[in-house]
Amino acid sequence: MMDPCGERVASAPLAGERPWSPQRRDPEPLMPIDNGSFSCLSEVDLFADLSPAEIEQMDRMAPSRSYSLGEMVFSQSQPVTALFILKKGRIRIFRVTEEGKALTMAILEPGAVFGEMMMVGQRMYDNYAEAIDDVEICLMNTADVERYLIADPRIAIRISRHLGEQVVRLEERLTDLALRPLQSRVCSTLLRLAEAARTPRFTHPTIRLSHDQLAGLLGATRESTSKTMSELASRGIIRQGRARVVILDADALGQLARQSN
Numbered sequence: 001m002m003d004p005c006g007e008r009v010a011s012a013p014l015a016g017e018r019p020w021s022p023q024r025r026d027p028e029p030l031m032p033i034d035n036g037s038f039s040c041l042s043e044v045d046l047f048a049d050l051s052p053a054e055i056e057q058m059d060r061m062a063p064s065r066s067y068s069l070g071e072m073v074f075s076q077s078q079p080v081t082a083l084f085i086l087k088k089g090r091i092r093i094f095r096v097t098e099e100g101k102a103l104t105m106a107i108l109e110p111g112a113v114f115g116e117m118m119m120v121g122q123r124m125y126d127n128y129a130e131a132i133d134d135v136e137i138c139l140m141n142t143a144d145v146e147r148y149l150i151a152d153p154r155i156a157i158r159i160s161r162h163l164g165e166q167v168v169r170l171e172e173r174l175t176d177l178a179l180r181p182l183q184s185r186v187c188s189t190l191l192r193l194a195e196a197a198r199t200p201r202f203t204h205p206t207i208r209l210s211h212d213q214l215a216g217l218l219g220a221t222r223e224s225t226s227k228t229m230s231e232l233a234s235r236g237i238i239r240q241g242r243a244r245v246v247i248l249d250a251d252a253l254g255q256l257a258r259q260s261n
Contacts, residue, residue: 005118009041010109016020024201038190041046043161044065044085044113045158046112046113046155046158046159046162047155047158048158049154049155049158050154050155057117057138058148059138060145061140061144061148062085062138062139062140063134063138064087064136064137064138065135065137065138066134066135066136067089067131067134067135067136067137068131068134068161069131069132069133069134070130070131070132071130071131072129072130072131073129073130073131074115074128074129075129075136076126076128080115080139081115081141081142082115082139082140082141083113083115083139083140083145083149084113084114084115084129084137084138084139085112085113085136085138085139085140086109086110086111086112086113086114086133086135086136087110087135087136087137087138088101088106088110088133088135088136089110089131089132089133089134089135089136090107090108090109090110090131090132090133090135090208091107091108091114091129091130091131091132091135091137092104092106092107092108092129092130092131092213093106093107093108093127093128093129094127094128094130094216095103095126095127095128096128101210102216103214103216103219104213104217105127107132107193107196107209107213107215107217109196109197109198113162114129115139122257127133129188132213152163160248169192172188180217180259181230181259182220182224182225182228183228183232183256183259184256184257184258184259185218185220186214186218186225186228186229186232187232187253187254187256187257188247188257189214189217189218190207190222190247191247191250191253191254191257192237193207193209194247194250195199199246204239204247204248205246205247205250206244206246206247207244207245207246207247208244209243209244209245210243211225211226211229213243215231229245232253232256234258235252236248237252237256238247
């Protein structure tokens with residue numbers, strides 16, 4: 001894959017080979033790997049109302065798997081009906097257009113819940129999930145989700161709230177793409193990513209993202225994205241590093257994000 005976000009997935013795919021090379025990068029998704037004992041559920045907001053004993057019991061039903069940078073968690077060539085819980089690292093959710101261009105839908109941080117699970121309103125059809133760090137993921141199959149999650153009112157309420165928040169984020173993104181200039185979209189996206197990254201207090205929010213990846217999120221070219229980022233850096237609003245953005249003035253970013261022209 002030549003460009004992880006926003007550019008053509010492969011410059012010259014071989015005949016009969018998909019641009020994302022599933023035969024090279026797609027592991028068997030439901031085979032758990034023993035990475036030692038760690039709890040997936042205790043750090044996920046969805047399960048915040050459960051007692052430690054309940055979390056321990058459910059954690060035994062959510063086998064863990066590790067993925068290396070660049071590996072596919074799921075794809076069209078190997079769809080998975082399961083609920084994934086991201087424990088460590090980051091996941092990129094993207095789609096591939098008919099022209100072979102990758103459009104990033106979301107960058108998921110630890111604690112995110114995702115996957116093809118119709119009963120909880122999670123639809124990942126036509127999407128791909130790629131590890132952009134070394135990641136650890138827990139998963140629950142359909143039967144366990146139905147028996148232990150949907151049947152529990154505490155979790156069912158949080159699932160409903162989670163889906164509502166997803167709709168709000170999607171509406172905000174569609175508004176950005178349709179109505180706002182690139183600078184405004186860059187600023188609002190940086191603020192959302194900073195919030196998701198959960199930077200410790202009293203430190204500047206830091207986002208680990210390349211210009212290519214940011215361009216993929218914005219539906220923009222790398223060149224125009226880099227130009228906008230350089231302008232923000234020259235004004236002292238952000239500081240740039242190698243695949244890293246430090247937000248120095250969140251208030252200024254917020255003001256620019258609200259501009260519509």
